[in-house]
Amino acid sequence: MDRTVDWRAIEAQPEFRELQEKRRRFVVPATVFFLGWYCGFVILAGYAEGFMGEEVLVDGLTVGYLLALTQFVMVWGLGWAYLRYCDRVLDPLRERVLARAGEVAEGTATDAAPVRDRVETPR
Amino acid sequence: MTVLAADINELALSIFAVVLGVTLVITYWASRRTRTATDFYAASRGITGVQNGFAIAGDYMSAASFLGIAGLIFLYGFDGFLYSVGFLVAFLTVLFLLAERMRNAGKFTMADVLTFRLKQRPARSAAALGTLSVAAFYLIAQMVGAGVLIQALVGIDFSLAVLITGTAMLCYVVFGGMIATTWVQIIKAILLMTCTIILSILVVVEVGSPWDLFSKAREESPLGDAYLAPGQFLTSPIDTLSLGIALVLGTAGLPHILMRFFTVPTAKAARSSVVWAMALIGAFYIMTTALGFGARAILGEGGVEAAGSGGNLAAPLLAEELGGGPGTVGGDIFLAVVAAVAFATILAVVAGLVLSASGAVAHDIWSNIIRHDRDSEAEEVWAARVAAVAIGLIAIAIAIVGGEGLNVSFMVGLAFAVAASANFPALLLALTWRRFNTTGAVTGALVGIFSSIILIIVSPNVWPGAASETGSPIGWTLANPGIVSIPLGFIGCWLGTMLSRERTSEERWHELVVRSETGLGAERAVTH
Numbered sequence: 001m002d003r004t005v006d007w008r009a010i011e012a013q014p015e016f017r018e019l020q021e022k023r024r025r026f027v028v029p030a031t032v033f034f035l036g037w038y039c040g041f042v043i044l045a046g047y048a049e050g051f052m053g054e055e056v057l058v059d060g061l062t063v064g065y066l067l068a069l070t071q072f073v074m075v076w077g078l079g080w081a082y083l084r085y086c087d088r089v090l091d092p093l094r095e096r097v098l099a100r101a102g103e104v105a106e107g108t109a110t111d112a113a114p115v116r117d118r119v120e121t122p123r
Numbered sequence: 124m125t126v127l128a129a130d131i132n133e134l135a136l137s138i139f140a141v142v143l144g145v146t147l148v149i150t151y152w153a154s155r156r157t158r159t160a161t162d163f164y165a166a167s168r169g170i171t172g173v174q175n176g177f178a179i180a181g182d183y184m185s186a187a188s189f190l191g192i193a194g195l196i197f198l199y200g201f202d203g204f205l206y207s208v209g210f211l212v213a214f215l216t217v218l219f220l221l222a223e224r225m226r227n228a229g230k231f232t233m234a235d236v237l238t239f240r241l242k243q244r245p246a247r248s249a250a251a252l253g254t255l256s257v258a259a260f261y262l263i264a265q266m267v268g269a270g271v272l273i274q275a276l277v278g279i280d281f282s283l284a285v286l287i288t289g290t291a292m293l294c295y296v297v298f299g300g301m302i303a304t305t306w307v308q309i310i311k312a313i314l315l316m317t318c319t320i321i322l323s324i325l326v327v328v329e330v331g332s333p334w335d336l337f338s339k340a341r342e343e344s345p346l347g348d349a350y351l352a353p354g355q356f357l358t359s360p361i362d363t364l365s366l367g368i369a370l371v372l373g374t375a376g377l378p379h380i381l382m383r384f385f386t387v388p389t390a391k392a393a394r395s396s397v398v399w400a401m402a403l404i405g406a407f408y409i410m411t412t413a414l415g416f417g418a419r420a421i422l423g424e425g426g427v428e429a430a431g432s433g434g435n436l437a438a439p440l441l442a443e444e445l446g447g448g449p450g451t452v453g454g455d456i457f458l459a460v461v462a463a464v465a466f467a468t469i470l471a472v473v474a475g476l477v478l479s480a481s482g483a484v485a486h487d488i489w490s491n492i493i494r495h496d497r498d499s500e501a502e503e504v505w506a507a508r509v510a511a512v513a514i515g516l517i518a519i520a521i522a523i524v525g526g527e528g529l530n531v532s533f534m535v536g537l538a539f540a541v542a543a544s545a546n547f548p549a550l551l552l553a554l555t556w557r558r559f560n561t562t563g564a565v566t567g568a569l570v571g572i573f574s575s576i577i578l579i580i581v582s583p584n585v586w587p588g589a590a591s592e593t594g595s596p597i598g599w600t601l602a603n604p605g606i607v608s609i610p611l612g613f614i615g616c617w618l619g620t621m622l623s624r625e626r627t628s629e630e631r632w633h634e635l636v637v638r639s640e641t642g643l644g645a646e647r648a649v650t651h
Contacts, residue, residue, distance in 0.1 A: 005644060007633035019640060027219045034215045035371070038208075042367035045205055045353040046360025052201070053352025060337030062351045064201055065412075071208045072405050075215055079398040082218060086394060094641050101643060 010101045019093045026085050030078055037074060041067050131278040134455055138463035139277065142314075143291055146470065149306045153299030160503045161649055163300035164231040164482055165385040168648035170305055172392035176399020179383050181308030182475040183210075183374075183400070184315060184407060186268050186468050187535060192408075193441075194434025196415020198427065199356035200346065203415055207408035209367050213374030214404065218397040221375055223390035224554050224639040230646050232482040233381045233546065234491075237553045240631035242561040244492050249568035251487040253545045254378040256572055257538050258480035259518070261377075262473060264534035266522035269469040271531075275431065276439055276462035282523045288466075289519035292473045296481065296511045301386055304474045311471035316407060318464045322438075323410045325445045326417030336413065339420035350419075362602050366536075369605030373539035376546030379472075379479040388648035414438050421445070439465070477511050477518075484510035530584070536603060537579050544608035545571025552616050554639060559620050560627045566619030571612030578604030 010016055045052055045064060052064030157163050170178065188210065195203030229236040234250035266285055273284035295303045330336050337351055344350040357363040374380060384393045418426065418434075418441040430437040439461045443449055446457030485507035490498050498506075522529070545568045552559045552567070579585065581599045601607065638644050 005634075007630065007637045010637045010641075010643070011633050016637065016640070020636075023640070031215075031219050034212065038212045038371060039364065039367065041208070042205070042364050043360070045201075046357070046363040049352050049354040053348060055351075058334045060339075060341055060351060061334060062201070062337070064353055065204070065337070065351070068204055068208050069409075071212055072409060075211055075401055075405055078215055079218060079401045083395060083398055086391070091391070097641055098643060101641070 005101070010097065013097060013100055015093065015097045015100055019090065019097055022089055022093060026082065026089075030082070034074060034078060038071060041071060132276065132455075132459060132462070135277045135459035135462040136279075138459050139466055142463055142467050142470075146291070146303075146307050146310065146467075147294060149310075150295050150299035150303040153303035153306065156302055157298075157300040158504075159649070160231065160486070160500050160507070161646075162302065163504050163507055164382070164478070164486065165646075166301040166305050167650070168386060168388050168646065169650070170386040170392075172387060172395035173399055174305070174309060175383060175387050175392065175396035176403065177312045178305045178308040178386075179380060179396060179400035180403040180407070181310075181312035181315075181471045182379055182383060183377075183404060183472075184312070184468065185265060185472045185535075186272060186465050187264075187531070188407070188411070189315060189319075189468055190272065190435045190438050190465060191433060192411045193414040193418060193438040194430060194436070195356060196411060197418040197422075197430060197437035198434040200340070200344065200350035200416075200419075201353050202356035204412060205353065205357060205363065205367070206370070207411050209370035210374070211401070211405050211408050213371045214397055214401045216371055216375040217380070218394065218401070220551060221381065221554075222384055222393045222397045225381055225384040226387060226390045226393040227642045227645045228554070228635055228639045229385055231382075231385060231486045232479070233378045233550065234483065234487045237550050237564060239553065239635045240627050241553070241564055242625075246561045246564045247487050247491050249565040250546075250549070251483040251492075253376075253541065253549070253568050253572060254483035254487070255480055256576075257376070257378055257542045257546065258476045258483070258514075260534045260541065261379075261538035262476045262480070262514075262518045263521050263525070263529065264531045264538065265469055265473050265476065266518055267525065267527065267529045267534075268531050269466075269473070270522060271527055272435065272465055272469070273462075275436060276458070276465065281527055285519055285522045288469060288473065289515055289522075291470055292477055293512060293515040295470070295474045296477045296515070297508045300507075301382075301478060304471075304478050305386060307467075307474055308471040311467045312403060314464050314467050316403060318461060319407055319410045319414065322442055322445065322461075323413035323417070326413045326421065326441070329445065330417065330420050333413075336416045336420060340416040343419050343423040345424060359600070359602075361606065362600075365601055365603040365606035368609060369536075369539045369543045369603055372547050372609060373543035373605070376542030376550065377538075378483065378542075378546070379475040381550075382475075382479045382482065385646070390642050390645070414441060417441060473518075477515050480514045481507045481511035484514065533579070533584055536584075537575065540575035540579060540604050540608055541572050543605055544575045544612035545569075548609070548612040548616050552613075552620075554635070556620075557632055559616065560623055560625045562623035562625060563616045563618075563620030567612055567616030570615030571608060574608040574611045575604050578608055 054063045161167055192203050192206050225236055228239055233254055234247050237250045238246040269288040270281040270285040274281045295307055327333055330339050341350050387393050418437040421444055426440055429440055439458055442457040442461040443454040447453030489506045490503045549564045549567045582602050584602045
């Protein structure tokens with residue numbers, strides 16, 4: 001289906017470039033951050049047993065356990081932030097790309113995915 | 124303790140029967156909605172984001188998470204919790220790099236996305252091999268685990284337990300396809316969460332306060348202060364890192380998890396389903412602290428022997444104790460409920476695995492490679508059902524013949540290593556690296572699969588030697604191959620690509636980029 005869509009033309013759109021750019025601007029730093037923070041935690045658990053075993057705040061609560069909890073907070077925080085970023089920035093931009101694409105490939109449905117069957121209407 | 128008694132636990136058996144009955148009724152309902160290949164593989168793409176979030180949680184949280192992690196924390200303290208963290212953080216990889224792209228570019232299987240712009244026959248064969256190896260290792264591990272656990276908890280024989288699990292799993296998949304599998308996974312997620320929440324609350328009540336959990340657990344452990352610090356189970360730092368990386372990248376290469384993204388109507392739903400799954404899975408893994416440290420605080424060192432190898436029975440024993448202790452009505456009921464939840468847990472995971480493996484055989488190998496996409500939809504569904512039966516029977520046979528002697532953690536490690544070293548690099552590069560081509564995909568997948576398998580075969584887990592030494596014939600000391608095999612997988616992809624003169628279709632690359640980013644031209648949901 002949609003054999004007539006000019007993918008190359010859509011990819012060349014400034015809106016599409018912006019969409020890719022804005023996705024990267026979130027995903028790349030977020031991925032570097034979470035992999036770094038996670039690997040850092042695992043490396044500390046491996047090489048700094050003493051530090052990770054130190055107790056803080058209350059009896060029996062260790063630095064290691066607190067740092068493990070920060071991983072949970074990180075996952076939920078980044079997940080929530082990504083959903084918000086998509087809703088506010090990426091989705092509106094994507095709608096614009098699809099609307100433009102509707103002009104580029106005439107007749108292609110312009111609503112958000114999934115795309116309706118393309119109806120061949122001769123103009 | 125009563126847990127290991129040879130006699131049959133009738134109460135647990137009746138709760139099993141109820142779980143089976145309910146899921147089979149759902150399967151019957153689902154079977155009447157399963158006609159096309161889209162129904163069979165992708166539940167008509169009609170699963171909502173929230174439902175899919177629960178189903179992902181149900182697909183992912185295996186008995187190894189529920190019983191295994193609680194057991195490791197019970198025995199070794201902090202190190203068990205490292206697994207919990209790794210299994211959860213993995214979903215950020217899935218969310219940021221794959222979930223939406225899978226939905227937009229794919230149809231039924233991981234290979235659809237991987238081979239989108241590559242030569243179908245070689246690339247699909249490699250992708251199907253990756254899918255099948257991961258699914259096979261994971262499936263056999265789960266089946267053996269099921270047999271061992273049900274034997275211990277309910278008292279029925281190992282082989283019979285494997286047979287019951289396998290038959291139920293095949294019924295869901297063959298008759299109800301993805302629709303039945305999804306609802307089994309949703310129900311299992313709800314049962315598992317409810318059970319874990321109740322047990323955690325009871326643990327905290329019993330211990331006094333959440334903060335007393337650690338100090339009381341430490342009092343009961345002969346390890347003393349070291350019990351709350353890392354290094355008791357995962358003794359080699361480099362091995363710990365290797366394991367951690369394999370968990371975080373391997374999840375993004377598990378075919379049964381990736382397949383779930385084809386069941387939702389849009390990429391937006393795929394994205395929100397990952398975040399729902401994160402909320403559920405995260406809450407569950409935090410509560411493994413209460414189960415594991417709670418088991419230590421409440422059962423003490425006396426529970427170690429009864430908890431069996433790896434401490435797998437620590438959580439059921441804890442439940443029995445919280446219900447009133449062995450021999451009491453409350454204790455029996457709690458034990459039976461936990462046993463039934465563990466059973467439901469295994470069923471949901473194995474059904475998802477068989478479905479993804481049958482997709483690799485029927486959709487990738489039969490329909491695309493052998494029949495060149497010229498087969499009818501009815502033929503593909505038929506082939507998928509036959510494939511599911513064959514895969515299921517082989518897994519049942521291997522589990523029964525291999526028996527309890529098969530090392531479960533070894534095979535789970537293998538599944539994650541192959542997923543991270545073969546599937547993940549090829550999939551990621553196929554979606555993001557313009558130059559990537561068929562040769563790269565094939566070399567990368569093969570290097571990833573074989574390096575993981577070889578490095579695990581020579582690992583100290585297979586060749587146990589004297590303490591602090593390895594019996595490995597080549598002196599290999601890493602138990603987890605990830606830190607070596609994942610880079611090898613990426614290098615294989617790169618080298619294969621560079622050495623080939625193949626030019627991939629430019630037009631298909633533009634289509635893949637635009638489609639995965641915008642959802643234009645993505646597979647649609649169907650309504651009956």
